[in-house]
Amino acid sequence: MSLGVRLEGLSVRYGAAPVLEHTDLELPAGSFTALLGPSGCGKSTILNLMAGFVRPTEGRVTAGSAPVRGPGPERGVVFQHYALFPWRTARGNVEFALKRLGLPRAERRRRALAALAEVGLADGAEKYPAQLSGGMQQRVALARALAAEPEVLLMDEPFGALDALTRTRMQTLLRELWQRRGTTVLFVTHDIDEALALAQRVVVLGGAPGRVLADHGVPGGPPDPELRSLIARHLGSD
Numbered sequence: 001m002s003l004g005v006r007l008e009g010l011s012v013r014y015g016a017a018p019v020l021e022h023t024d025l026e027l028p029a030g031s032f033t034a035l036l037g038p039s040g041c042g043k044s045t046i047l048n049l050m051a052g053f054v055r056p057t058e059g060r061v062t063a064g065s066a067p068v069r070g071p072g073p074e075r076g077v078v079f080q081h082y083a084l085f086p087w088r089t090a091r092g093n094v095e096f097a098l099k100r101l102g103l104p105r106a107e108r109r110r111r112a113l114a115a116l117a118e119v120g121l122a123d124g125a126e127k128y129p130a131q132l133s134g135g136m137q138q139r140v141a142l143a144r145a146l147a148a149e150p151e152v153l154l155m156d157e158p159f160g161a162l163d164a165l166t167r168t169r170m171q172t173l174l175r176e177l178w179q180r181r182g183t184t185v186l187f188v189t190h191d192i193d194e195a196l197a198l199a200q201r202v203v204v205l206g207g208a209p210g211r212v213l214a215d216h217g218v219p220g221g222p223p224d225p226e227l228r229s230l231i232a233r234h235l236g237s238d
């Protein structure tokens with residue numbers, strides 16, 4: 001199941017300076033969009049608006065046909081820093097996140113174990129975060145988001161702290177999860193190659209206040225160097 005998300009006429013100010021002004025962005029249900037842009041242009045703000053953590057100064061955020069008024073279990077979030085409870089096991093961390101859904105204990109356990117297996121961490125379920133590598137901890141954070149069976153997955157530089165090999169593995173895992181589940185994905189990254197490897201569409205945000213500078217579909221198949229250099233030009237990093 002998946003849900004489309006739409007930002008319409010969005011303006012956000014933290015204090016006096018606008019971060020976003022009259023921004024529109026739509027994520028069609030089931031799509032995989034990467035959001036690229038220089039530091040401070042408002043990428044996380046867009047993700048946080050969709051997550052319901054930030055309220056717009058002006059404009060509307062909707063998920064499906066419902067206005068977004070705060071966080072909700074249909075919108076899962078994964079950050080760069082996994083924010084796991086060190087005193088809970090991997091399974092305990094995932095189960096704890098399911099408490100707010102009001103599920104019975106046995107169902108929480110079943111879902112936690114299934115989500116950990118889905119991210120390839122069945123064997124690490126009883127380990128504590130300190131016993132897991134960074135990549136494994138990020139798998140737990142991903143399982144925590146997936147266990148609630150979200151229709152939208154909002155990911156803010158989730159692989160930014162991982163080494164190159166682990167990062168590639170996590171990208172493959174995420175692509176498979178998306179193909180299997182059909183969840184709508186927004187993936188914020190600084191890395192053009194990561195955006196092109198993962199997404200069906202790359203949106204480039206820039207300027208102050210931030211706005212959409214470019215919006216490109218990504219054809220499947222081998223990487224397209226022309227598209228890469230076009231996006232790099234929009235980013236000003238060519």
Ligand SMILES: Nc1ncnc2c1ncn2[C@@H]1O[C@H](COP(=O)(O)OP(=O)(O)OP(=O)(O)O)[C@@H](O)[C@H]1O
Binds near residue numbers: 019041044
């Ligand atoms: N809670 C806040 N209070 C005040 N200013 C904020 C707040 N959150 C973000 N900002 C400012 O809003 C601007 C956009 O921030 P945002 O985190 O959305 O950008 P970003 O593109 O995600 O940056 P980065 O790539 O560095 O994470 C920045 O100038 C930032 O300093």
